[in-house]
Amino acid sequence: MSGPPDKPRLSRTHMLDLLKQMIRIRLFEDKCAELYTQEKIRGFLHLYDGEEAVAVGVIPLLTKDDRVVATYREHGHALVRGISMKSAMAEMYGKRDGCSRGRGGSMHLFDRATNFYGGNAIVGGGLPLAVGLALAGRMRAEKNITVCFFGEGAVAEGEFHESLNLAALWELPVLFVCENNLYAMGTALAISEAETDIHAKAACYRIASEVVDGMDVVAVEAAARRALQTIRETGKPYFLECRTYRFRAHSMFDAQLYRDKAEVEMWRKKGPIERLRAWLEANHMIHPDELAQINAEVGAEIAEAVAFAEAASWEPVEDLTRFVYAEAGR
Amino acid sequence: MAQTAAQEDVVEISYREAVREAIRDALKRDQRVFLMGEDVGRYGGCYAVSKGLLAEFGPDRIRDTPLSESGFTGAGVGAAMAGMRPIVELMTVNFSLLALDQILNSAATIRHMSGNQFGVPLVIRMATGAGRQLAAQHSHSLEGWYAHIPGIKVLAPATLEDARGMLWTALEDPDPVLIFENVMLYNMTGRLAANAESVDIARAAVRRPGQDISLITYGGSLWKTLEAASTLATENIDAEVIDLRSLRPLDDATIIASVNKTRRAVIVDEGWRSGSLAAEIGMRIVEQAFWELDAPVGRVCSEEVPIPYPRHLEQAAIPDVAKIAAAAKAALGRA
Numbered sequence: 001m002s003g004p005p006d007k008p009r010l011s012r013t014h015m016l017d018l019l020k021q022m023i024r025i026r027l028f029e030d031k032c033a034e035l036y037t038q039e040k041i042r043g044f045l046h047l048y049d050g051e052e053a054v055a056v057g058v059i060p061l062l063t064k065d066d067r068v069v070a071t072y073r074e075h076g077h078a079l080v081r082g083i084s085m086k087s088a089m090a091e092m093y094g095k096r097d098g099c100s101r102g103r104g105g106s107m108h109l110f111d112r113a114t115n116f117y118g119g120n121a122i123v124g125g126g127l128p129l130a131v132g133l134a135l136a137g138r139m140r141a142e143k144n145i146t147v148c149f150f151g152e153g154a155v156a157e158g159e160f161h162e163s164l165n166l167a168a169l170w171e172l173p174v175l176f177v178c179e180n181n182l183y184a185m186g187t188a189l190a191i192s193e194a195e196t197d198i199h200a201k202a203a204c205y206r207i208a209s210e211v212v213d214g215m216d217v218v219a220v221e222a223a224a225r226r227a228l229q230t231i232r233e234t235g236k237p238y239f240l241e242c243r244t245y246r247f248r249a250h251s252m253f254d255a256q257l258y259r260d261k262a263e264v265e266m267w268r269k270k271g272p273i274e275r276l277r278a279w280l281e282a283n284h285m286i287h288p289d290e291l292a293q294i295n296a297e298v299g300a301e302i303a304e305a306v307a308f309a310e311a312a313s314w315e316p317v318e319d320l321t322r323f324v325y326a327e328a329g330r
Numbered sequence: 331m332a333q334t335a336a337q338e339d340v341v342e343i344s345y346r347e348a349v350r351e352a353i354r355d356a357l358k359r360d361q362r363v364f365l366m367g368e369d370v371g372r373y374g375g376c377y378a379v380s381k382g383l384l385a386e387f388g389p390d391r392i393r394d395t396p397l398s399e400s401g402f403t404g405a406g407v408g409a410a411m412a413g414m415r416p417i418v419e420l421m422t423v424n425f426s427l428l429a430l431d432q433i434l435n436s437a438a439t440i441r442h443m444s445g446n447q448f449g450v451p452l453v454i455r456m457a458t459g460a461g462r463q464l465a466a467q468h469s470h471s472l473e474g475w476y477a478h479i480p481g482i483k484v485l486a487p488a489t490l491e492d493a494r495g496m497l498w499t500a501l502e503d504p505d506p507v508l509i510f511e512n513v514m515l516y517n518m519t520g521r522l523a524a525n526a527e528s529v530d531i532a533r534a535a536v537r538r539p540g541q542d543i544s545l546i547t548y549g550g551s552l553w554k555t556l557e558a559a560s561t562l563a564t565e566n567i568d569a570e571v572i573d574l575r576s577l578r579p580l581d582d583a584t585i586i587a588s589v590n591k592t593r594r595a596v597i598v599d600e601g602w603r604s605g606s607l608a609a610e611i612g613m614r615i616v617e618q619a620f621w622e623l624d625a626p627v628g629r630v631c632s633e634e635v636p637i638p639y640p641r642h643l644e645q646a647a648i649p650d651v652a653k654i655a656a657a658a659k660a661a662l663g664r665a
């Protein structure tokens with residue numbers, strides 16, 4: 001991204017780009033849900049529906065050398081970071097051409113080329129890794145930043161507290177991004193945390209923090225810009241809480257007994273895609289044709305990705321035990 | 331090595347010092363290496379292994395950590411993925427359980443889960459074993475548990491050569507390696523070549539050749555087993571003693587060759603008997619050498635009890651020379 005790092009860029013093309021990236025994630029995942037019911041995608045599938053503004057607001061601001069650590073709800077992060085839709089889709093199918101050779105699946109997208117250090121399916125498990133990645137960067141006098149995404153459920157884990165303390169103590173360039181969607185599976189924030197103002201917790205570790213409306217991609221981007229700028233200046237960690245909401249079930253196995261439909265509907269109206277589109281329309285910054293074109297382009301990319309995943313080959317069973325250890329001379 | 335070196339090139343050294351020399355050497359050889367753990371710096375290490383290294387290498391490379399086993403072990407995983415060669419020290423195997431998530435769910439899985447894109451060249455060292463009357467939260471031998479996990483390698487240096495030589499080889503390995511140092515060995519002293527270097531970490535070693543029975547062991551139990559073999563020798567029993575050295579992978583070839591020769595085996599393992607590494611080795615012998623055996627495979631393991639505090643009970647709970655000799659004689663029908 002060009003332009004002054006500390007100023008939000010409200011140009012029309014930029015806004016359309018943000019919209020397109022969010023739609024791209026949304027439609028990709030809609031397709032994934034469909035493929036799940038067709039049993040093309042198996043296992044756990046956690047959708048990011050409603051939370052797209054977070055990944056889209058933060059990740060494009062990173063440089064190539066910056067590093068990303070994410071959770072099992074990471075399809076959006078992977079796509080925005082530059083993992084091709086084809087290899088992500090093939091991974092969900094479990095095919096060899098997937099970004100993790102099919103061995104990871106939906107929850108474990110990895111990509112060395114884009115410094116994408118994985119979907120981690122242990123709640124809180126990615127935070128210590130992020131600290132270590134940043135420590136390595138610091139010890140080798142590199143200038144990169146490590147961004148670590150996690151849900152508010154992770155805040156109750158010991159690894160969260162250990163990692164914040166280590167990052168602050170050792171002054172490591174980590175951007176902690178808490179995607180607070182108010183529920184950890186069926187457990188509402190209010191019944192799991194004594195202090196529900198998550199970003200306030202960062203103060204215990206003397207980490208600068210900010211809370212932002214995670215449904216507003218422009219606000220997320222502006223906050224992330226400030227955060228990254230601060231980290232680049234100080235070399236110290238920063239904590240960004242994005243208040244958001246997940247519209248769909250936690251994963252595909254979830255009867256959603258813990259919240260009522262009216263609540264979900266209320267949040268849907270505040271959805272990040274809805275919101276940006278309405279704003280662009282109100283300000284005459286988007287033409288219906290342009291929206292149609294975005295949908296068509298994304299639709300074509302998805303169709304290609306599905307075709308690729310369908311045609312991709314399976315890892316031969318003879319290779320089952322490969323890649324447990326490094327292979328000499330291979 | 332010790333045998334071939336000239337007299338003046340041999341030094342008197344403790345196991346603790348041998349480990350320290352290995353760490354010092356690694357820090358000098360490779361700028362990517364650093365040591366991180368609780369009290370490794372200013373305190374000098376809970377077993378005094380890293381004493382003096384802080385002054386020599388500074389706080390960046392001899393990095394004291396807070397009491398956050400999972401946090402700093404995970405940080406070691408991340409740093410290794412990003413190109414460093416961290417040595418993480420966990421005070422004891424009991425405390426390593428607080429880092430088990432990072433060891434099993436991160437270090438051991440990432441190469442496979444990422445389709446071979448990321449490796450974790452990390453070394454984790456920790457103390458293990460009973461004998462210091464530290465009771466039931468500081469004395470266990472859980473290395474056999476760790477040996478259950480594909481994706482990591484597990485080493486148990488029992489000799490000065492291995493204490494000095496395994497670390498560098500482990501650091502050169504592209505995958506995570508756990509090194510278990512038995513607490514009763516730290517004060518053991520002996521002679522070691524001054525120019526002792528790295529050693530292989532793949533093969534078991536025959537520490538005492540013999541014809542009548544194979545005694546298979548590792549770590550702190552090696553010395554008890556060698557002593558038992560000497561006792562047996564006075565009764566005309568010629569025991570072969572195998573030091574596993576690596577608990578994962580296991581060197582089946584050396585074990586089976588020995589059993590094929592002696593036709594009898596007893597496994598000595600300080601872990602609890604049920605579900606133990608000894609059980610695994612016994613089963614491999616049954617799978618690969620059943621028809622060569624002249625007697626059932628025997629085991630000397632720890633009693634099924636948390637390690638107790640009083641000395642007589644602690645000693646009764648773990649393998650000792652008398653139990654090992656008795657098990658060997660039983661296998662020979664001479665009980």
Ligand SMILES: Cc1ncc(C[n+]2csc(CCOP(=O)(O)OP(=O)(O)O)c2C)c(N)n1
Nearest residue numbers: 073121122123151152153154181183184185
């Ligand atoms: C250590 C651990 N405990 C429990 C789980 C099961 N689990 C998976 S996701 C989840 C909820 C996590 O909520 P949150 O961190 O808020 O993220 P979200 O799913 O809302 O994105 C739980 C309990 C797990 N994967 N890891």
